[in-house]
Amino acid sequence: MRRINRRVILLGGGATAALGVPLFAFAQTQxxxxxxxxSRGERIWFDPIGLAVAPGTTLRFTNRDPGNSHTATAYHPEIFGRTRRIPESARPWDSDFLLPDQSFEITLTAPGVYDYYCVPHEMAAMVGRIVVGTPDDAGWEGSSGDRDDISADVLAALPAVEAILASGSIRVEDRS
Structure with a gap:
């Protein structure tokens, strides 16, 4: 069994520092x-509805609703011609319809605010907001001020960026 000595650790740390990459950047979270x-389908939601994560975090959307199919879809012109509500440098996504217990994953790297929705249930305000990084990060993009492409109910359902940053995660039942 090979022992790792301090020189190896320092060498690795030095190489990381030389590359300008912090050690924690290699740990990708999910x-x-x-x-x-x-059960009767009168209420549907994402849980959590608001979430703060570090750049490089992988999100797994899983349908835990036994009675409905859902999507996780970014607001973006490339997807159904919607107004962009994700950072400009971010890649848009659409999970397509997920049946119960199916999952979809996306890794978000660009700092900023990402708004997303469920295609068949957007008008029931099945929407969510993810905040990647903080406003102090280089390249940060806040939420779109555009309100023409979403209803007042959808806009009201999206948690405030400040509240997400303060708590890290906002659940629907926390907002009741």
Whole structure:
């Protein structure tokens, strides 16, 4: 069994520093967002509805609603011609329809605010907001001020960026 000595650790740390990459940047995290619904389908939601994560975090959207199919879809002109509500340098995504217990993953790297929705349930305000990084990060893009492409109910359902940053995660039941 080979022992790792201090020189190896320092050499690795030195190489990392020389590259300008902090050690924690190599640790990619994964966070789960569930698609939920009541047994009769009168209420549907993402859980959590608001989430703060570090750049490079992988999000796994999983449909935990036994009675509905759902999507996780970024607001972006490339997807159904919607107004962009994600950072300009971010890649848009659409999970397509997920049946119960199916999942979809996306890794978000660009700092900023990402708004997304469920295609068949947007008008029921099944939307969410992810904040990647903080406003102090280089290249940060805040939420779109555009309100023409979404309803007042959808806009009201999206948690404030400041509240997400303060708590890290906002669940639907926390907002009741």
């Amino acid at each position: 966070v789960d967002i569930e698609m939920r619904g009541t």
